[in-house]
Amino acid sequence: xxxxxxxxxxxxxxxxxxxxxxxxxxxxxxxxxxxxxxxxxxxxxxxxxxxxxxxxxxxxxxxxxxxxxxxxxxxxxxxxxxxxxxxxxxxxxxxxxxxxxxxxxxxxxxxxxxxxxxxxxxxxxxxxxxxxxxxxxxxxxxxxxxxxxxxxxxxxxxxxxxxxxxxxxxxxxxxxxxxxxxxxxxxxxxxxxxxxxxxxxxxxxxxxxxxxxxxxxxxxxxxxxxx
Amino acid sequence: xxxxxxxxxxxxxxxxxxxxxxxxxxxxxxxxxxxxxxxxxxxxxxxxxxxxxxxxxxxxxxxxxxxxxxxxxxxxxxxxxxxxxxxxxxxxxxxxxxxxxxxxxxxxxxxxxxxxxxxxxxxxxxxxxxxxxxxxxxxxxxxxxxxxxxxxxxxxxxxxxxxxxxxxxxxxxxxxxxxxxxxxxxxxxxxxxxxxxxxxxxxxxxxxxxxxxxxxxxxxxxxxxxx
DNA sequence: CGGGCGCTTGATTTGAATCAAACTGGGTGG
DNA sequence: CCACCCAGTTTGATTCAAATCAAGCGCCCG
Numbered sequence: 247x248x249x250x251x252x253x254x255x256x257x258x259x260x261x262x263x264x265x266x267x268x269x270x271x272x273x274x275x276x277x278x279x280x281x282x283x284x285x286x287x288x289x290x291x292x293x294x295x296x297x298x299x300x301x302x303x304x305x306x307x308x309x310x311x312x313x314x315x316x317x318x319x320x321x322x323x324x325x326x327x328x329x330x331x332x333x334x335x336x337x338x339x340x341x342x343x344x345x346x347x348x349x350x351x352x353x354x355x356x357x358x359x360x361x362x363x364x365x366x367x368x369x370x371x372x373x374x375x376x377x378x379x380x381x382x383x384x385x386x387x388x389x390x391x392x393x394x395x396x397x398x399x400x401x402x403x404x405x406x407x408x409x410x411x412x413x414x415x416x417x418x419x420x421x422x423x424x425x426x427x428x429x430x431x432x433x434x435x436x437x438x439x440x441x442x443x444x445x446x447x448x449x450x451x452x453x454x455x456x457x458x459x460x461x462x463x464x465x466x467x468x469x470x471x472x473x
Numbered sequence: 474x475x476x477x478x479x480x481x482x483x484x485x486x487x488x489x490x491x492x493x494x495x496x497x498x499x500x501x502x503x504x505x506x507x508x509x510x511x512x513x514x515x516x517x518x519x520x521x522x523x524x525x526x527x528x529x530x531x532x533x534x535x536x537x538x539x540x541x542x543x544x545x546x547x548x549x550x551x552x553x554x555x556x557x558x559x560x561x562x563x564x565x566x567x568x569x570x571x572x573x574x575x576x577x578x579x580x581x582x583x584x585x586x587x588x589x590x591x592x593x594x595x596x597x598x599x600x601x602x603x604x605x606x607x608x609x610x611x612x613x614x615x616x617x618x619x620x621x622x623x624x625x626x627x628x629x630x631x632x633x634x635x636x637x638x639x640x641x642x643x644x645x646x647x648x649x650x651x652x653x654x655x656x657x658x659x660x661x662x663x664x665x666x667x668x669x670x671x672x673x674x675x676x677x678x679x680x681x682x683x684x685x686x687x688x689x690x691x692x693x694x695x696x697x698x699x700x
Numbered sequence: 701c702g703g704g705c706g707c708t709t710g711a712t713t714t715g716a717a718t719c720a721a722a723c724t725g726g727g728t729g730g
Numbered sequence: 731c732c733a734c735c736c737a738g739t740t741t742g743a744t745t746c747a748a749a750t751c752a753a754g755c756g757c758c759c760g
Contacts, residue, residue: 339611376560376604380606380610384566386614387613391658392659432619436707439707440709620748621715622715651739661718662738663740666738667741683740
């Protein structure tokens with residue numbers, strides 16, 4: 247069952263006009279991938295420290311750094327399909343599962359390189375996913391670079407909406423807490439909470455429950471996020 | 474003369490224990506690379522729009538986005554050795570030479586891929602440079618995520634110092650204006666200027682001239698940038 | 701039932717944006 | 731050659747928004 251989910255994800259990620267090559271590559275990845283599971287707030291550092299490469303299958307993983315003053319700065323949020331360990335030359339970031347049941351397909355050191363050697367589609371996959379990480383970070387810089395909290399949180403919600411599978415219709419269940427959002431945007435938790443309230447009052451979003459966000463006015467919400 | 478600089482840069486970027494393979498790869502790159510030059514504020518968009526890939530040889534290139542409100546957000550600063558066009562699937566960013574005499578080695582579409590096919594070192598180079606871009610963006614997020622302007626500007630100067638060739642001894646000539654720094658950090662120009670003054674008064678830096686920065690106290694300066 | 705965590709709201713303070721203006725140096729044209 | 735201009739930089743005064751400090755609420759879990 248679980249492996250089924252894995253191979254379907256791999257098939258979706260492998261972009262090629264040739265479905266036969268794609269399925270063969272997906273199968274090759276599945277065979278060598280070791281699925282691991284992490285619970286809420288559990289570290290994934292060991293995996294990367296061992297030189298392994300991982301692909302998030304379910305749940306989410308946060309990549310962050312702790313400062314001397316105790317503040318936590320989240321630099322990236324890895325969701326299903328995102329890879330971890332591709333850019334880790336220096337081990338300055340910590341990785342942690344965001345929610346229970348976070349599942350990761352783990353590859354031994356060198357294994358991904360070997361797969362890339364054997365399958366052109368997989369080599370392209372790696373390039374795709376790193377380019378995607380760059381786009382994600384750039385988009386986040388655009389959001390974080392805004393001046394007001396309204397713009398930051400608004401832009402963030404729109405981005406999350408685009409990344410979540412269930413977000414297509416403008417309704418999404420946030421996988422992360424207010425604290426995570428605050429640490430990702432570099433603002434205070436209270437500000438995040440207040441801003442969400444303001445956005446609700448202005449009719450730009452609706453909040454059936456704290457984690458359940460409905461995007462009412464994506465245009466005004468994304469204003470300033472225009473890239 | 475100029476081509477000499479190019480091949481030396483390529484040799485430096487190509488990391489391999491085998492100097493023969495390295496030099497052969499560098500030569501292969503030089504042969505197909507078309508050197509182009511851009512003047513201050515001149516666009517480099519056309520290059521990337523044509524599907525070409527570029528490698529900055531001299532000067533610097535800023536990657537930015539213009540918002541609806543007219544604000545400019547710089548997301549990255551490309552310096553010698555950095556590539557442009559590697560992550561451009563969607564054309565949402567503009568590229569511009571920062572200074573006169575900015576030189577770029579330009580490769581035709583598909584050419585880099587062909588080189589990577591022929592030389593393993595070049596394939597690794599591409600992976601290296603994209604991973605480097607990720608680290609750069611993550612490091613910048615860490616700086617921009619700080620709360621106070623002192624921490625942001627301080628961290629920024631330390632980062633720039635590390636990236637500039639002349640910065641090793643703690644003295645550097647900023648390639649960019651206060652406006653650029655402001656738009657890169659998402660703060661106001663006046664704040665950047667004021668902060669530089671404050672840092673000088675506190676003895677953390679010295680400013681022989683507006684662009685000439687001497688790092689006096691890198692530890693305190695980088696405080697909070699600790700990753 | 702208690703405790704803790706996540707979320708929200710309120711009051712106060714601080715720091716950065718904004719508005720305004722002066723200064724510098726390099727470059728241009730009279 | 732000098733006057734002027736302009737972009738970049740700096741400083742000052744004011745305003746406004748977010749950090750901080752403080753506290754209450756709802757909820758899940760032990």
